[in-house]
Amino acid sequence: KKHYKLCIVGGGSAGIANGSKFGRKLGAGNVCIVEPSEVHYYQPMWTLVGGGVKNFTQSGKATADVMPQTVDWIKARAEEFSPDDNLVRCSDGTQITYDYLIVAMGLQLSFEKIKGLPEAFQYDGVGSNFSPKYVEKTFRAIQNFKGGNAIFTFPNTPIKCAGAPQKIMYLAEDYWARNKIRDKANISYNTALPVVFGVKKYAEILAALCQKRNLKINYRHNLVEVIPDKKEAVFEHLDTGEKVTFPYDMIHITPPMGPLEVLKKSPLADAVGWVDVDKQTLQHVRYPNVFSTGDCSSLPTSKTAAAVAAQCGILYNNLSAIMDSQKPPKKYDGYTSCPLVTSKGKCILAEFDYDLQPLETFPVDQGKERRTMWHLKANVMPEIYWTGLLKGRWAGPGFYRKAMRLGMGK
Numbered sequence: 001k002k003h004y005k006l007c008i009v010g011g012g013s014a015g016i017a018n019g020s021k022f023g024r025k026l027g028a029g030n031v032c033i034v035e036p037s038e039v040h041y042y043q044p045m046w047t048l049v050g051g052g053v054k055n056f057t058q059s060g061k062a063t064a065d066v067m068p069q070t071v072d073w074i075k076a077r078a079e080e081f082s083p084d085d086n087l088v089r090c091s092d093g094t095q096i097t098y099d100y101l102i103v104a105m106g107l108q109l110s111f112e113k114i115k116g117l118p119e120a121f122q123y124d125g126v127g128s129n130f131s132p133k134y135v136e137k138t139f140r141a142i143q144n145f146k147g148g149n150a151i152f153t154f155p156n157t158p159i160k161c162a163g164a165p166q167k168i169m170y171l172a173e174d175y176w177a178r179n180k181i182r183d184k185a186n187i188s189y190n191t192a193l194p195v196v197f198g199v200k201k202y203a204e205i206l207a208a209l210c211q212k213r214n215l216k217i218n219y220r221h222n223l224v225e226v227i228p229d230k231k232e233a234v235f236e237h238l239d240t241g242e243k244v245t246f247p248y249d250m251i252h253i254t255p256p257m258g259p260l261e262v263l264k265k266s267p268l269a270d271a272v273g274w275v276d277v278d279k280q281t282l283q284h285v286r287y288p289n290v291f292s293t294g295d296c297s298s299l300p301t302s303k304t305a306a307a308v309a310a311q312c313g314i315l316y317n318n319l320s321a322i323m324d325s326q327k328p329p330k331k332y333d334g335y336t337s338c339p340l341v342t343s344k345g346k347c348i349l350a351e352f353d354y355d356l357q358p359l360e361t362f363p364v365d366q367g368k369e370r371r372t373m374w375h376l377k378a379n380v381m382p383e384i385y386w387t388g389l390l391k392g393r394w395a396g397p398g399f400y401r402k403a404m405r406l407g408m409g410k
Protein backbone atom coordinates (compact mmCIF):
# COMPACT_ATOMS: atom_id res chain seq x y z
CA LYS A 1 0.00 0.00 0.00
CA LYS A 2 1.27 3.43 -0.92
CA HIS A 3 -0.18 6.90 -0.54
CA TYR A 4 0.42 9.87 -2.83
CA LYS A 5 -0.97 13.37 -2.79
CA LEU A 6 -1.41 13.02 -6.56
CA CYS A 7 -1.65 9.78 -8.52
CA ILE A 8 -1.47 10.00 -12.32
CA VAL A 9 -2.57 6.90 -14.22
CA GLY A 10 -0.94 6.64 -17.66
CA GLY A 11 2.47 7.95 -18.69
CA GLY A 12 1.74 8.90 -22.28
CA SER A 13 1.68 12.46 -23.62
CA ALA A 14 -0.77 13.72 -21.01
CA GLY A 15 0.50 11.74 -18.03
CA ILE A 16 4.15 12.81 -18.42
CA ALA A 17 3.25 16.46 -19.15
CA ASN A 18 1.09 16.69 -16.03
CA GLY A 19 3.65 14.73 -13.99
CA SER A 20 6.30 17.33 -14.85
CA LYS A 21 4.08 20.23 -13.82
CA PHE A 22 2.73 18.75 -10.60
CA GLY A 23 6.05 17.10 -9.69
CA ARG A 24 7.61 20.57 -9.64
CA LYS A 25 4.72 22.03 -7.67
CA LEU A 26 4.30 19.30 -5.04
CA GLY A 27 7.90 18.07 -4.75
CA ALA A 28 9.53 14.63 -4.61
CA GLY A 29 7.59 11.78 -3.04
CA ASN A 30 4.18 13.36 -3.55
CA VAL A 31 3.37 12.39 -7.14
CA CYS A 32 3.38 9.01 -8.85
CA ILE A 33 2.74 7.88 -12.42
CA VAL A 34 1.38 4.40 -13.06
CA GLU A 35 2.66 3.29 -16.49
CA PRO A 36 3.43 -0.28 -17.61
CA SER A 37 5.33 0.45 -20.84
CA GLU A 38 9.16 0.58 -21.09
CA VAL A 39 8.94 2.81 -24.17
CA HIS A 40 7.27 6.18 -24.61
CA TYR A 41 6.26 6.96 -28.19
CA TYR A 42 5.79 10.25 -29.98
CA GLN A 43 2.86 8.82 -31.94
CA PRO A 44 2.39 11.80 -34.31
CA MET A 45 5.64 10.76 -35.98
CA TRP A 46 4.11 7.48 -37.11
CA THR A 47 2.40 9.25 -40.00
CA LEU A 48 5.88 10.11 -41.29
CA VAL A 49 7.27 6.65 -40.44
CA GLY A 50 4.50 4.98 -42.46
CA GLY A 51 5.17 7.51 -45.22
CA GLY A 52 8.87 6.66 -45.30
CA VAL A 53 10.04 10.10 -44.18
CA LYS A 54 11.25 9.19 -40.65
CA ASN A 55 12.59 6.05 -38.97
CA PHE A 56 10.54 4.22 -36.37
CA THR A 57 13.43 4.41 -33.88
CA GLN A 58 13.17 8.22 -33.94
CA SER A 59 9.63 8.01 -32.55
CA GLY A 60 10.39 6.44 -29.16
CA LYS A 61 12.42 7.03 -26.02
CA ALA A 62 12.83 4.92 -22.88
CA THR A 63 10.05 5.69 -20.42
CA ALA A 64 12.75 5.98 -17.73
CA ASP A 65 14.25 8.89 -19.67
CA VAL A 66 10.99 10.87 -19.98
CA MET A 67 9.79 10.18 -16.41
CA PRO A 68 10.04 13.47 -14.44
CA GLN A 69 12.72 13.27 -11.75
CA THR A 70 10.38 14.39 -8.98
CA VAL A 71 7.85 11.66 -9.79
CA ASP A 72 7.79 8.01 -8.63
CA TRP A 73 7.26 5.60 -11.51
CA ILE A 74 4.99 2.67 -10.62
CA LYS A 75 5.76 0.25 -13.43
CA ALA A 76 2.44 -1.58 -13.58
CA ARG A 77 -0.99 -1.50 -15.12
CA ALA A 78 -3.88 0.07 -13.25
CA GLU A 79 -6.46 -2.72 -12.98
CA GLU A 80 -9.23 -1.35 -10.82
CA PHE A 81 -10.47 2.08 -9.76
CA SER A 82 -12.32 2.56 -6.46
CA PRO A 83 -12.83 6.33 -6.43
CA ASP A 84 -15.17 6.14 -3.40
CA ASP A 85 -12.14 4.90 -1.43
CA ASN A 86 -9.58 7.06 -3.36
CA LEU A 87 -7.88 3.82 -4.39
CA VAL A 88 -6.24 2.37 -7.51
CA ARG A 89 -5.28 -1.33 -7.67
CA CYS A 90 -2.31 -2.22 -9.90
CA SER A 91 -1.24 -5.37 -11.75
CA ASP A 92 1.82 -5.82 -9.50
CA GLY A 93 -0.35 -5.91 -6.38
CA THR A 94 0.39 -2.31 -5.37
CA GLN A 95 -2.59 -0.46 -3.95
CA ILE A 96 -2.31 3.28 -4.31
CA THR A 97 -4.40 5.69 -2.29
CA TYR A 98 -4.44 9.34 -3.27
CA ASP A 99 -5.77 12.78 -2.40
CA TYR A 100 -6.11 13.66 -6.09
CA LEU A 101 -6.20 11.54 -9.25
CA ILE A 102 -5.50 12.36 -12.91
CA VAL A 103 -6.61 9.70 -15.38
CA ALA A 104 -4.60 9.85 -18.63
CA MET A 105 -4.63 6.32 -20.02
CA GLY A 106 -5.23 6.95 -23.69
CA LEU A 107 -7.54 4.71 -25.69
CA GLN A 108 -7.71 1.19 -27.00
CA LEU A 109 -7.21 0.00 -30.57
CA SER A 110 -9.61 -2.81 -31.55
CA PHE A 111 -8.27 -4.44 -34.71
CA GLU A 112 -10.04 -7.65 -33.70
CA LYS A 113 -13.42 -6.02 -34.31
CA ILE A 114 -12.66 -6.39 -38.02
CA LYS A 115 -12.96 -9.98 -39.23
CA GLY A 116 -9.59 -11.33 -40.40
CA LEU A 117 -7.58 -8.94 -38.22
CA PRO A 118 -5.03 -8.81 -36.72
CA GLU A 119 -3.98 -12.03 -38.55
CA ALA A 120 -4.01 -10.26 -41.95
CA PHE A 121 -1.01 -8.18 -40.84
CA GLN A 122 1.11 -11.30 -41.44
CA TYR A 123 0.58 -10.71 -45.15
CA ASP A 124 2.38 -8.15 -47.32
CA GLY A 125 0.44 -5.12 -48.44
CA VAL A 126 -1.38 -4.58 -45.12
CA GLY A 127 -0.27 -1.84 -42.72
CA SER A 128 -1.45 0.51 -40.00
CA ASN A 129 0.23 3.70 -38.78
CA PHE A 130 -1.77 3.50 -35.56
CA SER A 131 0.20 0.62 -34.04
CA PRO A 132 3.92 0.43 -33.27
CA LYS A 133 3.73 -3.20 -34.45
CA TYR A 134 2.42 -2.43 -37.92
CA VAL A 135 3.54 1.11 -38.78
CA GLU A 136 6.69 -0.02 -40.58
CA LYS A 137 4.59 -2.42 -42.66
CA THR A 138 2.82 0.61 -44.11
CA PHE A 139 5.93 1.96 -45.82
CA ARG A 140 6.93 -1.52 -47.01
CA ALA A 141 3.48 -1.85 -48.59
CA ILE A 142 3.85 1.55 -50.25
CA GLN A 143 7.32 0.67 -51.58
CA ASN A 144 6.26 -2.74 -52.87
CA PHE A 145 3.11 -1.44 -54.56
CA LYS A 146 3.47 -1.78 -58.31
CA GLY A 147 0.01 -0.55 -59.30
CA GLY A 148 -3.59 -1.69 -58.84
CA ASN A 149 -5.92 -0.76 -55.99
CA ALA A 150 -4.76 1.04 -52.88
CA ILE A 151 -7.33 1.51 -50.12
CA PHE A 152 -7.16 3.72 -47.02
CA THR A 153 -9.82 3.25 -44.34
CA PHE A 154 -11.48 5.28 -41.55
CA PRO A 155 -13.58 3.31 -38.98
CA ASN A 156 -17.02 3.83 -37.50
CA THR A 157 -15.80 5.09 -34.10
CA PRO A 158 -14.11 8.21 -32.76
CA ILE A 159 -10.35 7.93 -33.25
CA LYS A 160 -7.20 9.78 -32.21
CA CYS A 161 -5.83 12.19 -34.80
CA ALA A 162 -8.79 12.12 -37.15
CA GLY A 163 -6.63 13.37 -40.03
CA ALA A 164 -4.08 10.56 -39.88
CA PRO A 165 -6.08 8.05 -42.00
CA GLN A 166 -5.98 10.42 -44.99
CA LYS A 167 -2.50 11.92 -44.41
CA ILE A 168 -0.96 8.55 -45.20
CA MET A 169 -2.94 8.39 -48.45
CA TYR A 170 -1.50 11.74 -49.53
CA LEU A 171 2.05 10.65 -48.67
CA ALA A 172 1.58 7.34 -50.52
CA GLU A 173 0.19 9.04 -53.60
CA ASP A 174 3.08 11.50 -53.59
CA TYR A 175 5.57 8.62 -53.29
CA TRP A 176 4.01 6.79 -56.24
CA ALA A 177 3.96 9.98 -58.30
CA ARG A 178 7.67 10.52 -57.62
CA ASN A 179 8.36 6.89 -58.56
CA LYS A 180 6.38 7.08 -61.81
CA ILE A 181 3.70 4.53 -60.98
CA ARG A 182 0.94 7.00 -60.12
CA ASP A 183 -1.00 6.31 -63.34
CA LYS A 184 -1.11 2.58 -62.52
CA ALA A 185 -2.72 3.26 -59.14
CA ASN A 186 -6.42 3.37 -58.23
CA ILE A 187 -6.54 5.10 -54.90
CA SER A 188 -9.58 5.21 -52.65
CA TYR A 189 -10.39 6.58 -49.22
CA ASN A 190 -13.17 4.48 -47.70
CA THR A 191 -14.54 6.29 -44.68
CA ALA A 192 -17.41 5.54 -42.34
CA LEU A 193 -18.03 9.29 -42.08
CA PRO A 194 -20.24 11.37 -44.38
CA VAL A 195 -17.51 14.05 -44.71
CA VAL A 196 -13.75 14.00 -45.34
CA PHE A 197 -13.04 16.14 -42.25
CA GLY A 198 -15.15 17.48 -39.39
CA VAL A 199 -14.42 21.18 -39.92
CA LYS A 200 -16.16 22.69 -42.94
CA LYS A 201 -13.35 25.03 -43.95
CA TYR A 202 -10.77 22.23 -44.21
CA ALA A 203 -13.25 19.63 -45.50
CA GLU A 204 -13.97 21.76 -48.57
CA ILE A 205 -10.28 22.23 -49.29
CA LEU A 206 -9.48 18.53 -48.79
CA ALA A 207 -12.40 17.29 -50.90
CA ALA A 208 -11.26 19.57 -53.75
CA LEU A 209 -7.69 18.34 -53.32
CA CYS A 210 -8.84 14.70 -53.55
CA GLN A 211 -10.78 15.43 -56.69
CA LYS A 212 -7.83 17.19 -58.31
CA ARG A 213 -5.44 14.35 -57.44
CA ASN A 214 -7.96 11.67 -58.46
CA LEU A 215 -8.30 10.17 -54.98
CA LYS A 216 -11.74 8.56 -54.82
CA ILE A 217 -13.63 9.16 -51.56
CA ASN A 218 -16.23 6.50 -50.71
CA TYR A 219 -18.30 7.95 -47.88
CA ARG A 220 -20.19 5.83 -45.32
CA HIS A 221 -18.05 2.78 -46.18
CA ASN A 222 -17.08 0.91 -43.02
CA LEU A 223 -14.46 -1.85 -43.15
CA VAL A 224 -15.85 -5.10 -41.67
CA GLU A 225 -13.56 -7.81 -43.04
CA VAL A 226 -10.13 -8.36 -44.60
CA ILE A 227 -9.51 -11.57 -46.58
CA PRO A 228 -5.75 -11.43 -47.12
CA ASP A 229 -5.27 -14.59 -49.22
CA LYS A 230 -7.77 -13.26 -51.74
CA LYS A 231 -6.64 -9.64 -51.21
CA GLU A 232 -10.20 -8.50 -50.63
CA ALA A 233 -11.65 -5.99 -48.21
CA VAL A 234 -15.33 -6.04 -47.32
CA PHE A 235 -17.12 -2.81 -46.44
CA GLU A 236 -20.59 -2.21 -45.09
CA HIS A 237 -22.42 0.78 -46.50
CA LEU A 238 -23.72 2.42 -43.34
CA ASP A 239 -26.84 3.93 -44.92
CA THR A 240 -28.03 0.96 -46.99
CA GLY A 241 -26.52 -1.91 -44.96
CA GLU A 242 -25.23 -3.33 -48.23
CA LYS A 243 -21.90 -5.24 -48.23
CA VAL A 244 -19.41 -4.22 -50.92
CA THR A 245 -16.17 -6.11 -51.68
CA PHE A 246 -13.10 -4.21 -52.90
CA PRO A 247 -10.06 -6.06 -54.24
CA TYR A 248 -6.83 -4.44 -53.00
CA ASP A 249 -3.12 -4.54 -53.73
CA MET A 250 -2.35 -2.56 -50.62
CA ILE A 251 -4.51 -1.45 -47.71
CA HIS A 252 -3.90 0.94 -44.83
CA ILE A 253 -6.16 0.19 -41.89
CA THR A 254 -7.32 2.59 -39.21
CA PRO A 255 -8.79 0.32 -36.53
CA PRO A 256 -11.95 0.95 -34.51
CA MET A 257 -11.03 2.66 -31.22
CA GLY A 258 -12.73 3.06 -27.86
CA PRO A 259 -12.26 3.36 -24.12
CA LEU A 260 -10.07 0.85 -22.25
CA GLU A 261 -11.94 -2.02 -20.55
CA VAL A 262 -10.54 -1.07 -17.14
CA LEU A 263 -12.21 2.34 -17.45
CA LYS A 264 -15.42 1.03 -19.00
CA LYS A 265 -16.09 -1.14 -15.95
CA SER A 266 -15.10 1.60 -13.46
CA PRO A 267 -17.34 4.11 -11.64
CA LEU A 268 -15.40 6.87 -13.43
CA ALA A 269 -16.91 6.06 -16.82
CA ASP A 270 -19.67 7.80 -18.74
CA ALA A 271 -22.23 5.75 -20.67
CA VAL A 272 -19.66 4.88 -23.37
CA GLY A 273 -16.69 4.29 -21.06
CA TRP A 274 -14.76 7.59 -21.34
CA VAL A 275 -13.82 9.28 -18.05
CA ASP A 276 -16.81 11.50 -17.31
CA VAL A 277 -15.44 15.03 -16.93
CA ASP A 278 -16.84 18.53 -17.27
CA LYS A 279 -15.97 19.71 -20.77
CA GLN A 280 -14.79 23.12 -19.57
CA THR A 281 -13.03 22.42 -16.26
CA LEU A 282 -11.77 18.81 -16.89
CA GLN A 283 -12.98 17.92 -13.38
CA HIS A 284 -14.88 14.67 -12.91
CA VAL A 285 -18.63 15.23 -12.73
CA ARG A 286 -19.11 12.94 -9.70
CA TYR A 287 -15.68 12.79 -8.00
CA PRO A 288 -14.36 16.34 -7.45
CA ASN A 289 -10.81 15.14 -6.61
CA VAL A 290 -10.52 13.36 -9.99
CA PHE A 291 -9.53 14.95 -13.31
CA SER A 292 -9.00 13.47 -16.76
CA THR A 293 -7.25 14.65 -19.91
CA GLY A 294 -6.31 13.30 -23.30
CA ASP A 295 -7.71 10.44 -25.33
CA CYS A 296 -9.39 8.60 -22.41
CA SER A 297 -11.48 11.59 -21.35
CA SER A 298 -15.05 12.38 -22.36
CA LEU A 299 -13.98 15.85 -23.62
CA PRO A 300 -15.93 16.17 -26.88
CA THR A 301 -13.07 17.40 -29.04
CA SER A 302 -10.85 15.68 -31.59
CA LYS A 303 -8.33 13.54 -29.68
CA THR A 304 -4.77 14.84 -30.29
CA ALA A 305 -1.51 15.68 -28.52
CA ALA A 306 -2.20 19.30 -29.43
CA ALA A 307 -5.45 19.08 -27.44
CA VAL A 308 -3.53 17.47 -24.56
CA ALA A 309 -1.14 20.45 -24.60
CA ALA A 310 -3.98 22.98 -24.37
CA GLN A 311 -5.73 20.91 -21.68
CA CYS A 312 -2.51 20.74 -19.68
CA GLY A 313 -2.54 24.45 -18.83
CA ILE A 314 -6.23 24.37 -17.90
CA LEU A 315 -5.87 21.25 -15.78
CA TYR A 316 -2.89 22.64 -13.89
CA ASN A 317 -4.72 25.82 -12.92
CA ASN A 318 -7.97 24.08 -12.08
CA LEU A 319 -6.54 21.23 -10.02
CA SER A 320 -4.22 23.66 -8.22
CA ALA A 321 -7.28 25.72 -7.27
CA ILE A 322 -9.11 22.61 -6.04
CA MET A 323 -6.07 21.74 -3.90
CA ASP A 324 -6.46 25.21 -2.33
CA SER A 325 -10.22 24.65 -1.83
CA GLN A 326 -11.08 27.16 -4.52
CA LYS A 327 -13.31 26.97 -7.59
CA PRO A 328 -11.67 25.87 -10.88
CA PRO A 329 -10.91 29.17 -12.66
CA LYS A 330 -10.09 28.09 -16.24
CA LYS A 331 -12.35 27.01 -19.07
CA TYR A 332 -11.18 24.79 -21.95
CA ASP A 333 -12.50 25.87 -25.36
CA GLY A 334 -11.88 22.48 -26.99
CA TYR A 335 -8.71 23.62 -28.82
CA THR A 336 -7.27 20.86 -30.98
CA SER A 337 -5.05 20.74 -34.03
CA CYS A 338 -4.34 18.41 -36.89
CA PRO A 339 -1.39 18.99 -39.20
CA LEU A 340 -2.82 17.61 -42.45
CA VAL A 341 0.23 16.52 -44.38
CA THR A 342 -0.79 16.64 -48.05
CA SER A 343 2.53 15.54 -49.59
CA LYS A 344 6.19 15.21 -48.62
CA GLY A 345 6.93 18.90 -48.05
CA LYS A 346 3.39 20.33 -47.77
CA CYS A 347 0.92 20.64 -44.93
CA ILE A 348 -2.41 22.28 -44.05
CA LEU A 349 -2.44 23.14 -40.35
CA ALA A 350 -6.01 22.68 -39.11
CA GLU A 351 -6.73 24.18 -35.68
CA PHE A 352 -10.23 24.41 -34.23
CA ASP A 353 -12.43 24.40 -31.11
CA TYR A 354 -15.51 22.63 -29.68
CA ASP A 355 -17.76 24.44 -32.17
CA LEU A 356 -15.64 23.15 -35.07
CA GLN A 357 -14.68 26.75 -35.83
CA PRO A 358 -11.13 27.40 -37.05
CA LEU A 359 -8.85 28.80 -34.33
CA GLU A 360 -5.65 29.40 -36.29
CA THR A 361 -2.40 30.49 -34.62
CA PHE A 362 -0.57 32.16 -37.47
CA PRO A 363 -1.59 35.38 -39.26
CA VAL A 364 -1.83 33.52 -42.61
CA ASP A 365 -4.56 31.33 -44.10
CA GLN A 366 -3.68 27.89 -42.70
CA GLY A 367 -6.14 26.27 -45.12
CA LYS A 368 -3.49 26.63 -47.83
CA GLU A 369 -0.91 23.90 -48.35
CA ARG A 370 2.35 25.33 -47.03
CA ARG A 371 5.98 24.30 -46.81
CA THR A 372 6.39 26.20 -43.52
CA MET A 373 3.67 24.07 -41.89
CA TRP A 374 5.36 20.90 -43.16
CA HIS A 375 8.56 22.08 -41.51
CA LEU A 376 6.62 22.75 -38.31
CA LYS A 377 5.08 19.25 -38.37
CA ALA A 378 8.18 17.29 -39.40
CA ASN A 379 11.00 19.15 -37.64
CA VAL A 380 9.70 21.59 -35.03
CA MET A 381 6.84 19.64 -33.38
CA PRO A 382 9.00 16.69 -32.23
CA GLU A 383 11.25 19.17 -30.37
CA ILE A 384 8.25 20.98 -28.87
CA TYR A 385 6.93 17.59 -27.78
CA TRP A 386 10.04 16.17 -26.10
CA THR A 387 11.44 19.36 -24.60
CA GLY A 388 8.28 21.46 -24.20
CA LEU A 389 5.13 19.38 -23.62
CA LEU A 390 6.71 16.47 -21.74
CA LYS A 391 8.65 18.85 -19.49
CA GLY A 392 5.45 20.72 -18.63
CA ARG A 393 6.54 23.81 -20.51
CA TRP A 394 4.13 23.82 -23.46
CA ALA A 395 0.44 24.53 -23.01
CA GLY A 396 -0.33 24.83 -26.71
CA PRO A 397 -0.10 27.88 -28.94
CA GLY A 398 -3.04 29.82 -27.42
CA PHE A 399 -0.80 32.43 -25.86
CA TYR A 400 1.05 33.04 -29.14
CA ARG A 401 -2.19 33.11 -31.11
CA LYS A 402 -3.60 35.82 -28.89
CA ALA A 403 -0.31 37.74 -28.99
CA MET A 404 -0.25 37.64 -32.78
CA ARG A 405 -3.82 38.88 -32.96
CA LEU A 406 -2.81 41.65 -30.50
CA GLY A 407 -5.72 40.81 -28.27
CA MET A 408 -8.28 41.07 -31.06
CA GLY A 409 -10.65 38.17 -31.76
CA LYS A 410 -10.37 34.67 -30.25
Ligand code: FAD
Nearest residue numbers: 010012013014043044077078105106161294295304305306
Ligand atom coordinates in the same frame (compact mmCIF):
# COMPACT_ATOMS: atom_id res chain seq x y z
P1 FAD B 1 -1.25 8.20 -24.90
O1 FAD B 1 -0.13 9.10 -25.27
O2 FAD B 1 -1.64 7.14 -25.88
O3 FAD B 1 -0.83 7.53 -23.51
C1 FAD B 1 -1.61 6.60 -22.82
C2 FAD B 1 -0.70 5.87 -21.85
O4 FAD B 1 -1.47 5.10 -20.93
C3 FAD B 1 0.24 4.91 -22.55
O5 FAD B 1 1.56 5.20 -22.21
C4 FAD B 1 -0.21 3.54 -22.06
O6 FAD B 1 0.87 2.62 -21.95
C5 FAD B 1 -0.81 3.88 -20.73
N1 FAD B 1 -1.75 2.88 -20.24
C6 FAD B 1 -2.61 2.10 -20.95
N2 FAD B 1 -3.27 1.26 -20.14
C7 FAD B 1 -2.84 1.52 -18.88
C8 FAD B 1 -3.16 0.98 -17.61
N3 FAD B 1 -4.06 0.00 -17.47
N4 FAD B 1 -2.54 1.48 -16.53
C9 FAD B 1 -1.62 2.48 -16.66
N5 FAD B 1 -1.28 3.02 -17.83
C10 FAD B 1 -1.89 2.54 -18.94
N6 FAD B 1 -1.69 14.29 -32.26
C11 FAD B 1 -1.35 15.56 -32.64
O7 FAD B 1 -1.52 16.51 -31.88
N7 FAD B 1 -0.84 15.84 -33.89
C12 FAD B 1 -0.62 14.84 -34.78
O8 FAD B 1 -0.13 15.10 -35.88
C13 FAD B 1 -0.95 13.49 -34.41
N8 FAD B 1 -0.76 12.48 -35.27
C14 FAD B 1 -1.00 11.18 -34.87
C15 FAD B 1 -0.75 10.15 -35.76
C16 FAD B 1 -0.94 8.82 -35.39
C17 FAD B 1 -0.66 7.73 -36.37
C18 FAD B 1 -1.38 8.52 -34.06
C19 FAD B 1 -1.54 7.10 -33.62
C20 FAD B 1 -1.66 9.56 -33.18
C21 FAD B 1 -1.49 10.89 -33.57
N9 FAD B 1 -1.77 11.97 -32.71
C22 FAD B 1 -1.48 13.26 -33.10
C23 FAD B 1 -2.53 11.72 -31.46
C24 FAD B 1 -1.70 11.73 -30.19
O9 FAD B 1 -0.61 10.84 -30.29
C25 FAD B 1 -2.59 11.33 -29.00
O10 FAD B 1 -3.78 12.06 -29.03
C26 FAD B 1 -1.89 11.59 -27.68
O11 FAD B 1 -0.74 10.79 -27.58
C27 FAD B 1 -2.83 11.34 -26.51
O12 FAD B 1 -2.15 11.38 -25.30
P2 FAD B 1 -2.69 10.52 -24.07
O13 FAD B 1 -1.71 10.77 -22.97
O14 FAD B 1 -4.12 10.77 -23.85
O15 FAD B 1 -2.56 9.00 -24.55
Ligand code: UQ1
Nearest residue numbers: 044305306309337361381389396397
Ligand atom coordinates in the same frame (compact mmCIF):
# COMPACT_ATOMS: atom_id res chain seq x y z
C1 UQ1 C 1 0.73 20.99 -30.65
O1 UQ1 C 1 0.74 21.74 -29.68
C2 UQ1 C 1 1.07 19.61 -30.50
O2 UQ1 C 1 1.35 19.11 -29.26
C3 UQ1 C 1 2.62 19.11 -28.79
C4 UQ1 C 1 1.04 18.75 -31.60
O3 UQ1 C 1 1.30 17.44 -31.41
C5 UQ1 C 1 2.36 16.87 -31.96
C6 UQ1 C 1 0.70 19.25 -32.91
O4 UQ1 C 1 0.68 18.47 -33.88
C7 UQ1 C 1 0.39 20.64 -33.07
C8 UQ1 C 1 0.08 21.14 -34.44
C9 UQ1 C 1 0.38 21.50 -31.96
C10 UQ1 C 1 0.01 22.95 -32.10
C11 UQ1 C 1 1.21 23.82 -32.22
C12 UQ1 C 1 1.36 24.91 -32.99
C13 UQ1 C 1 2.66 25.66 -32.95
C14 UQ1 C 1 0.33 25.40 -33.91
